[in-house]
Amino acid sequence: GQQLNQSPQSMFIQEGEDVSMNCTSSSIFNTWLWYKQEPGEGPVLLIALYKAGELTSNGRLTAQFGITRKDSFLNISASIPSDVGIYFCAGQLTGANSKLTFGKGITLSVRP
Amino acid sequence: GAGVSQSPRYKVTKRGQDVALRCDPISGHVSLYWYRQALGQGPEFLTYFNYEAQQDKSGLPNDRFSAERPEGSISTLTIQRTEQRDSAMYRCASSFNQRGTQYFGPGTRLLVL
Numbered sequence: 301g302q303q304l305n306q307s308p309q310s311m312f313i314q315e316g317e318d319v320s321m322n323c324t325s326s327s328i329f330n331t332w333l334w335y336k337q338e339p340g341e342g343p344v345l346l347i348a349l350y351k352a353g354e355l356t357s358n359g360r361l362t363a364q365f366g367i368t369r370k371d372s373f374l375n376i377s378a379s380i381p382s383d384v385g386i387y388f389c390a391g392q393l394t395g396a397n398s399k400l401t402f403g404k405g406i407t408l409s410v411r412p
Numbered sequence: 413g414a415g416v417s418q419s420p421r422y423k424v425t426k427r428g429q430d431v432a433l434r435c436d437p438i439s440g441h442v443s444l445y446w447y448r449q450a451l452g453q454g455p456e457f458l459t460y461f462n463y464e465a466q467q468d469k470s471g472l473p474n475d476r477f478s479a480e481r482p483e484g485s486i487s488t489l490t491i492q493r494t495e496q497r498d499s500a501m502y503r504c505a506s507s508f509n510q511r512g513t514q515y516f517g518p519g520t521r522l523l524v525l
Contacts, residue, residue, distance in 0.1 A: 342516030388454050397468050398510045402454030
């Protein structure tokens, strides 16, 4: 099935650094979401974006919904060790079918 | 409970056996989704329900896979005549309504030998 494009597969950063992750799609979505998954747990929603061009923050996290509606980015500022995990982007078409289409995820490692 | 629960958490079965995976959504959540997540991949949609009605089953890989939610609460995903390629993490999510945030359970890891 279709998956959104996320790369690279892994990122390694130093504690305190900022990191940016991008997600692209060949299709348009009405909603973009960013989830974080930790070992043994299911994905947890970090940020949801509902309008093209929207920029939303949640603490040290900032995400933007691309104006073409085919991409989104997530920025984490001043990273800390507990930011470690897998970050998934997901697109959603609101309306008749609310299923989520996910990217492959980016595994983030933070060196203390 | 506070979140979505799934059982069993781990299931090992022999090829050809049937398995039933259970999802208990957050109380009061109308919509329930099943996803499958292979190692190194994101979750892929299988099927979803609003109340007891199965709205979309286009993601089910073949007719060995079926799901039900007879009373609009607990759901069961059944895989008949399991094959090794069915091995994966099966995740359930629920949301208050079709537009609501999807909350994921911890998943059932299925291993078919």
